[in-house]
Amino acid sequence: MRSADTPFVRSAARTDLDLHLRVNGRSHRIRAEARETLLDVLRERLGLFGTKKGCDHGQCGACTVLVDGRRVLSCLTLAAQAEHGAVTTVEGMVEHPVGRLVQAAFVAEDGLQCGYCTPGQIVSATACILEGAATSDEAIREAMSGNLCRCGAYPNIVAAVRSAAAVVERR
Amino acid sequence: MNRLAYLRASSLEEAKQALALPGSIALAGGTTVVDLAKLGAMKPDLLVDIGGLAGLDAVRVDAGRLHIGALARMADVSRNADVLRLAPAIAESIERAASGQIRNMATIGGNILQRTRCAYFRDASTYAACNRRTPGSGCAAIGGVTPNHAILGATDACMATYPGDLAIVLAALDATVHTDMRDVALVDLFAEAGSGRETVLADDEIITAVSVAADAGAARSSYLKLRDRQSYEFAAVSVALAVDLTGNGPQIRVAVGGVATKPWRLPSVEAVLRAGPPTRARIAEAAATAAGDARSTPDNHFKIRLLTRTLERALLTALDLS
Numbered sequence: 001m002r003s004a005d006t007p008f009v010r011s012a013a014r015t016d017l018d019l020h021l022r023v024n025g026r027s028h029r030i031r032a033e034a035r036e037t038l039l040d041v042l043r044e045r046l047g048l049f050g051t052k053k054g055c056d057h058g059q060c061g062a063c064t065v066l067v068d069g070r071r072v073l074s075c076l077t078l079a080a081q082a083e084h085g086a087v088t089t090v091e092g093m094v095e096h097p098v099g100r101l102v103q104a105a106f107v108a109e110d111g112l113q114c115g116y117c118t119p120g121q122i123v124s125a126t127a128c129i130l131e132g133a134a135t136s137d138e139a140i141r142e143a144m145s146g147n148l149c150r151c152g153a154y155p156n157i158v159a160a161v162r163s164a165a166a167v168v169e170r171r
Numbered sequence: 172m173n174r175l176a177y178l179r180a181s182s183l184e185e186a187k188q189a190l191a192l193p194g195s196i197a198l199a200g201g202t203t204v205v206d207l208a209k210l211g212a213m214k215p216d217l218l219v220d221i222g223g224l225a226g227l228d229a230v231r232v233d234a235g236r237l238h239i240g241a242l243a244r245m246a247d248v249s250r251n252a253d254v255l256r257l258a259p260a261i262a263e264s265i266e267r268a269a270s271g272q273i274r275n276m277a278t279i280g281g282n283i284l285q286r287t288r289c290a291y292f293r294d295a296s297t298y299a300a301c302n303r304r305t306p307g308s309g310c311a312a313i314g315g316v317t318p319n320h321a322i323l324g325a326t327d328a329c330m331a332t333y334p335g336d337l338a339i340v341l342a343a344l345d346a347t348v349h350t351d352m353r354d355v356a357l358v359d360l361f362a363e364a365g366s367g368r369e370t371v372l373a374d375d376e377i378i379t380a381v382s383v384a385a386d387a388g389a390a391r392s393s394y395l396k397l398r399d400r401q402s403y404e405f406a407a408v409s410v411a412l413a414v415d416l417t418g419n420g421p422q423i424r425v426a427v428g429g430v431a432t433k434p435w436r437l438p439s440v441e442a443v444l445r446a447g448p449p450t451r452a453r454i455a456e457a458a459a460t461a462a463g464d465a466r467s468t469p470d471n472h473f474k475i476r477l478l479t480r481t482l483e484r485a486l487l488t489a490l491d492l493s
């Protein structure tokens with residue numbers, strides 16, 4: 001079924017890419033390998049260390065970021081795939097209307113122990129509230145199940161999401 | 172991950188040209204491809220990003236069929252009003268799959284084509300023998316740790332389980348997979364486990380959509396998934412049902428997941444259910460035939476009873492007898 005190489009493919013396929021990424025409202029031009037993930041580019045090339053690498057295989061949620069407002073896993077996103085989207089990391093949460101409230105709620109409710117999973121929890125919770133999924137403790141646990149916490153801070157994480165959702169609701 | 176090239180296709184024709192190159196594979200959401208490429212279980216030379224192709228992400232109803240575009244994201248499909256109304260089990264199976272983050276990324280086409288979670292397949296650096304990865308190399312799962320391996324369809328070549336949820340529902344609903352070249356019944360899409368091919372698709376063939384008849388069975392479809400933890404986990408056993416009560420006797424279609432090498436219809440169960448009114452006794456009799464062809468290891472032997480009981484529960488619930 002496979003036919004010969006074509007000139008178009010030869011010229012368009014790249015192992016090294018010049019990427020234009022928009023992260024937390026800022027534009028970045030970087031050179032990266034095609035195999036680099038968004039997670040590695042954020043941390044190693046842009047110095048944004050808030051986004052954490054837990055498993056690197058989509059199993060823990062520590063690397064959660066928003067792309068065009070939707071929560072995704074940056075470890076399973078190639079940087080090249082993110083080129084046309086607006087990326088928001090935990091560093092961008094201070095300026096995010098809901099993200100700010102979620103951060104404050106995690107502090108108030110003591111929603112962490114070691115803190116490694118926390119950036120992913122905060123970004124994920126922000127999206128989860130905006131999705132309208134934080135309607136009850138059970139719904140929060142289900143909607144947040146993609147974010148594991150090895151310290152088991154779950155009760156306080158659920159409390160933080162619940163209280164942030166309540167503040168958003170009142171506004 | 173091996174060093175590889177990337178190309179963003181801007182049309183189906185461009186994608187086809189690039190996929191014609193040896194060593195190239197399609198990249199949709201990337202949640203299977205990026206994972207497996209990092210593990211070395213896949214070693215593509217060129218990733219052809221089809222995620223941006225226009226017109227392949229719509230859900231529409233046409234001539235009595237529900238069509239779902241191959242590039243529609245799982246999260247969007249699970250919340251789609253037509254899907255929820257016409258084939259609720261499709262939404263249910265997606266809602267119960269993976270996590271909120273993964274459902275935002277992953278596409279319907281990619282979901283159907285996801286690879287097995289067999290640890291011996293995934294861990295390419297530790298286990299050289301895997302007929303799925305390297306045809307003819309053997310199977311490291313034989314004599315290994317196999318609680319999640321298949322009891323239906325397993326052979327000496329491969330006993331890895333098909334892990335997806337959506338395709339189980341699609342099998343029960345007699346779904347058609349539409350490609351740029353032809354239509355294939357979903358149950359005919361998958362190749363024999365360990366045969367060296369995952370599917371019957373050509374290397375440069377692109378799935379464009381999947382469709383199901385918007386019939387009475389689809390409207391009364393259900394999906395029951397049992398797993399080791401409540402959420403964010405693959406099925407230990409799952410049951411998809413399409414129940415049509417509009418005719419003389421009930422017409423019930425049954426497919427199961429978490430237990431078989433590919434999405435698995437159970438014609439023997441369907442035949443018992445067709446033979447007369449769906450009493451509790453008949454349901455028990457039907458469920459008892461489900462594991463008739465099962466082949467188990469000491470590790471996954473529990474799945475035989477789990478399958479029978481899950482099927483019985485799903486049928487009782489669907490027929491309001493529970």
Ligand SMILES: Cc1cc2nc3c(=O)[nH]c(=O)nc-3n(C[C@H](O)[C@H](O)[C@H](O)COP(=O)(O)OP(=O)(O)OC[C@H]3O[C@@H](n4cnc5c(N)ncnc54)[C@H](O)[C@@H]3O)c2cc1C
Pocket residue numbers: 057058059196197198199200201202203204205206221241242267268269270273276277278279280281282283284285334335336337376377378379403404405406
């Ligand atoms: C931690 C974790 C948990 C998960 N849990 C579940 C679960 O509980 N249930 C479940 O069902 N799934 C689960 N998944 C699997 C997940 O749903 C799949 O990885 C995802 O659906 C794949 O879709 P994608 O668009 O990302 O595919 P990709 O990774 O982009 O592609 C997958 C395969 O399909 C091919 N492909 C993609 N689109 C097309 C097309 N249109 N035409 C031809 N070929 C194509 C690619 O070449 C590749 O071989 C889980 C995954 C992870 C990482």
Ligand code: FES
Pocket residue numbers: 052053054055056057058059060061062063064073074075076
């Ligand atoms: S690092 Fe991405 S999910 Fe664990």
Ligand code: FES
Pocket residue numbers: 112113114115116117118148149150151152153
């Ligand atoms: S606070 Fe330690 S992993 Fe969650």
